[in-house]
Amino acid sequence: MSDPVTQPVTLPVKDRFHLPEGVIYLDGNSLGPLPRAVVPHLDKVVQEEWGQHLIKGWNVDDWMGQPVRVGNQVARLIGAPEGSVVMGDTLSLKVYQALSAALLMRPDRRVVLSDNGNFPSDLYIAQGLIRHLDRGHELRVVDPEAVLDAITDEIAVVMITQVDYRTGRMHDMQAITRKAHEKGAVMIWDLAHSAGAVPVDLAGSGCEFAVGCTYKYLNGGPGAPAFIYIRSDLVGQAQPALSGWMGHDAPFAFDLDYRPAVDIERMRVGTPPVIQMSALETAMRAWDGIEMSAVRDASVALSETFIQEVEARCPALRLISPRNADERGSQVSFAFEQGYAAMQALIARGVIGDFRAPDVMRFGFTPLYIDRDDVIAAVDILADVIDNRLWDRPEYHAKGRVT
Ligand SMILES: Cc1ncc(COP(=O)(O)O)c(C=O)c1O
Numbered sequence: 004m005s006d007p008v009t010q011p012v013t014l015p016v017k018d019r020f021h022l023p024e025g026v027i028y029l030d031g032n033s034l035g036p037l038p039r040a041v042v043p044h045l046d047k048v049v050q051e052e053w054g055q056h057l058i059k060g061w062n063v064d065d066w067m068g069q070p071v072r073v074g075n076q077v078a079r080l081i082g083a084p085e086g087s088v089v090m091g092d093t094l095s096l097k098v099y100q101a102l103s104a105a106l107l108m109r110p111d112r113r114v115v116l117s118d119n120g121n122f123p124s125d126l127y128i129a130q131g132l133i134r135h136l137d138r139g140h141e142l143r144v145v146d147p148e149a150v151l152d153a154i155t156d157e158i159a160v161v162m163i164t165q166v167d168y169r170t171g172r173m174h175d176m177q178a179i180t181r182k183a184h185e186k187g188a189v190m191i192w193d194l195a196h197s198a199g200a201v202p203v204d205l206a207g208s209g210c211e212f213a214v215g216c217t218y219k220y221l222n223g224g225p226g227a228p229a230f231i232y233i234r235s236d237l238v239g240q241a242q243p244a245l246s247g248w249m250g251h252d253a254p255f256a257f258d259l260d261y262r263p264a265v266d267i268e269r270m271r272v273g274t275p276p277v278i279q280m281s282a283l284e285t286a287m288r289a290w291d292g293i294e295m296s297a298v299r300d301a302s303v304a305l306s307e308t309f310i311q312e313v314e315a316r317c318p319a320l321r322l323i324s325p326r327n328a329d330e331r332g333s334q335v336s337f338a339f340e341q342g343y344a345a346m347q348a349l350i351a352r353g354v355i356g357d358f359r360a361p362d363v364m365r366f367g368f369t370p371l372y373i374d375r376d377d378v379i380a381a382v383d384i385l386a387d388v389i390d391n392r393l394w395d396r397p398e399y400h401a402k403g404r405v406t
Pocket residue numbers: 093094095096121122124125164168193195196216229
């Protein structure tokens with residue numbers, strides 16, 4: 004485990020982000036802040052590319068190449084080779100694509116294995132797909148700690164989100180993938196809470212598929228497109244269930260029959276969201292010169308400092324994230340009975356984290372724009388909220404926020 008005192012806790016890129024005055028933003032694990040360069044770039048995209056170039060933009064501005072081009076930017080941060088990642092759609096759709104293709108690769112097996120720390124949308128997608136297939140598949144959901152033992156030779160697909168959205172608990176990607184392969188299952192990783200948060204070695208893990216979103220740690224903005232990865236040697240075997248024209252081998256041949264692209268572009272579906280994708284493409288420049296190992300060191304140092312300070316100063320809060328940093332992603336969660344109201348009181352004082360039912364206060368540590376001073380200042384405010392029961396005001400108890 005890293006020593007929080009000696010590790011570097013600041014990366015020299017905070018200036019690349021716009022953060023509102025007076026805000027300490029500890030919610031980049033849900034929605035990343037605005038990278039400054041996005042504003043002038045979107046202005047150019049709208050005024051010049053759309054406004055002046057009109058439909059020529061597909062060629063002169065290479066809007067058509069964006070899903071693969073941006074996929075390559077993401078690939079660098081998740082240990083994936085060039086050409087193995089493509090962008091588009093929402094993460095829920097990417098889960099559908101990966102799971103449907105994976106099930107076709109194991110036609111004789113009927114069980115999809117996941118865990119109850121997974122984000123519900125992934126489980127809902129699996130339930131919907133299984134119902135739709137109507138071929139007797141079962142979604143088996145176990146405790147996160149039980150996943151390894153639950154991988155048996157009945158399992159067709161193991162589908163796991165690496166970092167638990169509530170607790171920050173992180174699965175061992177290498178060990179689970181190895182076991183899945185020993186038992187003949189296909190492995191899908193959801194990297195929603197990993198990409199840009201922790202070093203990921205997709206190619207080294209050997210997993211068949213991975214998916215993830217880009218509005219959290221990759222700062223692509225609300226509704227930013229998701230990504231899907233396919234192991235390079237398997238691209239030709241992955242049959243797209245969402246066989247839209249942009250995934251066709253020759254979209255502009257307008258054939259009446261679908262023929263998937265020979266490469267990762269077969270996981271494209273329809274017209275890409277150019278403006279949102281342009282925001283993401285520019286947001287990814289905030290990673291220029293940054294290595295994930297440095298991000299991880301800083302994230303661990305910040306998280307450890309936060310845990311030490313909160314435990315020393317707010318004993319009413321109970322750590323529910325793993326204490327061992329090696330088993331955590333880049334967020335820290337504490338349980339507190341009045342967590343909802345306490346989070347509202349914190350937000351009112353400029354410290355933005357979030358809350359997950361029934362009592363979880365979540366704090367994300369994103370060292371591209373959060374430093375040690377922010378962490379200490381956030382704990383000062385948190386201690387004030389708890390010590391002085393600042394949460395005990397009717398307006399902080401009124402439920403209504405969706406996030
Ligand atoms: C692990 C995971 N899967 C799926 C989703 C849903 O993603 P989307 O709303 O982009 O489909 C999220 C976040 O919202 C998530 O964290």
